[in-house]
Amino acid sequence: MFFPRFLGMPNIGSMRPFEELNRMRKQMDRIMDSLMDAKAQGLQSGVFPAINLTEDDNHFYLRAELPGIKADDLDIQATGRNITIVGERKLDTEDAAAKYHRREREGGRFSRAVAMPKEIDADRVEARMQNGVLTLKVPKSESAKPRRIAIGS
Amino acid sequence: MTTNAQKEMTVKEKQEVTAPAEQTRPGAVFVPSVDIFETDKQITLLADLPGVASETLTIDLRDNILTLSGEVKPFEGADERDLLIEYEVGKYYRQFTLSDVINQNKIDAQLKDGVLRLTLPKVEKAKPRTITVSAG
Numbered sequence: 001m002f003f004p005r006f007l008g009m010p011n012i013g014s015m016r017p018f019e020e021l022n023r024m025r026k027q028m029d030r031i032m033d034s035l036m037d038a039k040a041q042g043l044q045s046g047v048f049p050a051i052n053l054t055e056d057d058n059h060f061y062l063r064a065e066l067p068g069i070k071a072d073d074l075d076i077q078a079t080g081r082n083i084t085i086v087g088e089r090k091l092d093t094e095d096a097a098a099k100y101h102r103r104e105r106e107g108g109r110f111s112r113a114v115a116m117p118k119e120i121d122a123d124r125v126e127a128r129m130q131n132g133v134l135t136l137k138v139p140k141s142e143s144a145k146p147r148r149i150a151i152g153s
Numbered sequence: 154m155t156t157n158a159q160k161e162m163t164v165k166e167k168q169e170v171t172a173p174a175e176q177t178r179p180g181a182v183f184v185p186s187v188d189i190f191e192t193d194k195q196i197t198l199l200a201d202l203p204g205v206a207s208e209t210l211t212i213d214l215r216d217n218i219l220t221l222s223g224e225v226k227p228f229e230g231a232d233e234r235d236l237l238i239e240y241e242v243g244k245y246y247r248q249f250t251l252s253d254v255i256n257q258n259k260i261d262a263q264l265k266d267g268v269l270r271l272t273l274p275k276v277e278k279a280k281p282r283t284i285t286v287s288a289g
Binding site: 046047048049050051052053054055056057060061063065066067068069070089091094095097098099100101102103104105106107108109110117129131132133135 | 160161162163164165186187188189190191192193196197199201202203204205206228229230232233234235236237238239240264266267268
């Protein structure tokens with residue numbers, strides 16, 4: 001056989017030279033498929049609530065839409081660089097005789113943990129609830145803040 | 154709501170409006186989730202409008218069509234950089250057709266914690282009335 005010797009392959013695989021390639025192709029297909037799926041679903045983790053995380057030089061800002069949730073029903077904790085939001089959305093019990101035409105809003109319990117990308121100052125996290133949007137202002141720890149380096153002449 | 158209390162909440166992807174009219178301003182428009190229920194006296198509408206302030210919410214009623222439209226300001230400051238974006242913000246827009254049964258002068262709207270509660274009282278004549286027959 002010409003191919004195996006030329007490529008320096010051991011003789012054992014020589015009977016099926018394309019088997020390995022086929023296997024790789026299948027693996028690639030699987031990876032591509034999973035990437036496509038992830039794209040179709042957006043970058044959602046699927047855990048309620050959906051969050052948006054942004055940063056500026058001194059703070060991280062974590063925001064979540066939590067309409068109808070009172071501050072009392074939320075428990076926010078910061079440990080290390082993790083922030084956990086636990087709560088429950090209670091929908092008011094309406095008149096038992098009421099006849100529903102639409103019922104799209106949902107209630108229930110939720111919990112979510114988010115790891116901040118850098119060290120945070122867990123003692124000085126500020127939380128604010130406004131118009132049903134929770135905003136957490138998380139100060140970065142001193143070591144995580146960017147520093148401007150002066151160039152000596 | 155005992156059944157609800159046990160349930161874990163899941164993320165519902167925001168539903169975009171399928172063009173009621175051509176948009177002239179850029180930005181996404183979403184359909185808010187609503188509950189609508191009816192009792193003998195009134196119809197109540199609850200809508201989830203997170204991020205909408207009472208000044209930016211417009212409730213418009215004309216020709217028996219009730220239009221809810223709420224603006225949401227972009228959430229982030231100018232010097233913030235995005236790290237993880239799981240939800241988008243945009244306008245909320247939804248229309249409902251009302252019947253003549255509603256007393257359109259007495260509609261009451263309250264916005265609290267991002268939830269709109271709209272009370273639509275029925276007119277007197279539409280309320281069901283039981284007529285007692287007296288034996289004579």
